[in-house]
Amino acid sequence: MFLGTHHPRLDDKGRLILPAKYREELAGGLVITKGQERCLYAFPLVEFQRITEALRTAPVTAKAVRDYSRVFFASASDEELDRQGRITVPPALREYAGLDRDCVVIGANTRLEIWDAAAWESYLGEQEQTFAGLSEEVLPGVL
Numbered sequence: 001m002f003l004g005t006h007h008p009r010l011d012d013k014g015r016l017i018l019p020a021k022y023r024e025e026l027a028g029g030l031v032i033t034k035g036q037e038r039c040l041y042a043f044p045l046v047e048f049q050r051i052t053e054a055l056r057t058a059p060v061t062a063k064a065v066r067d068y069s070r071v072f073f074a075s076a077s078d079e080e081l082d083r084q085g086r087i088t089v090p091p092a093l094r095e096y097a098g099l100d101r102d103c104v105v106i107g108a109n110t111r112l113e114i115w116d117a118a119a120w121e122s123y124l125g126e127q128e129q130t131f132a133g134l135s136e137e138v139l140p141g142v143l
Helices: 020-026 045-057 063-074 091-097 117-132
Strands: 015-017 030-034 040-044 077-079 086-088 103-108 111-116
Touching: 020 040, 030 045, 030 063, 030 091, 040 045, 040 091, 045 063, 091 111, 103 117, 111 117
Parallel strands: none
Antiparallel strands: 015 086, 030 040, 030 077, 040 111, 103 111
């Protein structure tokens, strides 16, 4: 499980240092791909394989499944941490997420999300107001 918010910077080669607390779980490799709201998703290899299997069994006759799978897999890049705990974010993914220098890496349960710092602050500002005002359970019986 990934938790927390961290503020690493991209270096000139497009490398990002991941927080030390995540490195053991990511030691077997990870996959970075496009996420919603113009962020990047980073999945441990095992989790990415679980998602792959779920999409493999989804009906290819469903246009939404085809569309999502195409973007999700076509933009995916398998990466490994180097000795300093860095990953290289491919240029196309950096462009998609608007990553330049200041980034935010958030733990989002089974994945990490990588955001441009300004985009994250804007998104969080909007969503915290909505979150604070929720009057119904998001997950009935759980929260």
